[in-house]
Amino acid sequence: MSNIVISQIKRDHLMNLLAEGRREDGRQLDEVRKITVETGVIESAEGSAKVSLGNTTVMAGIKVIPGTPYMDAPGDGVLTTGAELIPLAHESFEPGPPSESAIELARVVDRGIRESGMIDVKKLCIKEGEEIWMVFIDIYALDYDGNLFDACNLAAVCALKTAIVPWKNYGKGEENLPMPVTCLPISVTECKIGNDLIVDPNFDEEAISAARLTVTTDDDGNFRAMQKGGRGSITRSDLSLCLDRAVEIGKQIRKIIG
């Protein structure tokens, strides 16, 4: 993603609009693009979701398989999150092992889910010390128009929310059970362009921005994960605004995805 070049005329255009408090697609500075969620789209997965955030589309699939627990948590299920920026999704994505950006993306999504306690890992125990359920969250970018962080967070959350734990399929129980979900962690990402902070940046906005901040909240509006990225800096008051918006917008998004 490092080789993205944006023309000076485009940059000037976007900056001039922002100076009037406007964005190219007519959104408010704190307005999220249209969210569409389709769940259960992949039958071979225990849970799946295809999520669009404007023109950004990602797919998340959940695989749940029996495995051995970690020694320091003998009764806890295990979560693993991966993300891939495949060349199908954008001309700047290259084939090969996950890039730095893909690793950061997966780890930020993972942190939101893990630290919020979204999944009750105690309920993913088959036999303490011997066998637990391993939950693999794999996310693929399909069409990239900015803000993969929030699109991937939403896709992972929606896929987990509708996933099953295949107790029966593996002969470990009488019936398959729903994934033990306790809350919905929602991330809100903003970019800093000049002195403005804009929510849910699209590709062009992301390309001209200096800094990025992702804030993940839980159902109670408490903060569960944050990540600053980009070569620029943010001020304490920028951070304060981002925190306020993350709580407010998190609430709105929870309503949409139910």
Add this chain to the structure above:
Amino acid sequence: MSGHTDMVLVDENGIRIDGRRVDEKRPIKIEAGVLKNASGSCYLEIGKNKVLCAVYGPRECRPRHLQDPTKAVIQVKYNMEAYSVTDRKRPGTDRRSVEISKLIAEALECVVQTELYPRASIDVYIEILQANAGTRCAGLTAASVALADAGIPMRDIVPAIACGKADGNVLLDLNKEEDNYGQADVPIAIVPSTDEIVLLQMDGNMTREELDHGLDMAIAAAHEVYEIQRDALKRRYASISKKEGESDE
């Protein structure tokens, strides 16, 4: 953050297991110019963390496709040595170190005047010799000193420190036990002359009030770290000018 313990991390008098108060950072020792080959270097200890950092460059950027015709690129390699943790760490790059390297590089790009060296690379190698929570902050703090020691023009140097939460208390500069069994960890790095935030992460569970209080403590403490960084650089320059004085005689 996910572990469980019966250990009391903060007692009823607000004293932590290593004897610190909630708003007290661990002792810090910084020494600049500790390696012969590197353009600049730094050795740093904070509590039980031991970190060594070397800077090479500005030099020709390799691989060449990473070259930027408008500025230098900063390439950071954060590496935990195999014996730095209780269980042996498998040598080589893992996902965690890739992420940390990226964030440290981005934080440094905020202050290094990379536009002075088009097409060049400034390579920063951070080796964690011993880890006890807070190694990314220790690594970034050391890297800033090593860059200054290398004589690379910067707007400022970057101090980093974490705040967090354990046993329901907001704490400054978590140690390993507090990091493992606590409820939140928030590493932060700032530009002291402007208080801009150049690195910020968080995981755990904090209310807005707790987070604001933690950030206040961490930013104040970062200014203290900055003074220790400056002192290390002053001592380095004093020793260089003394040596030069001797060789003149």
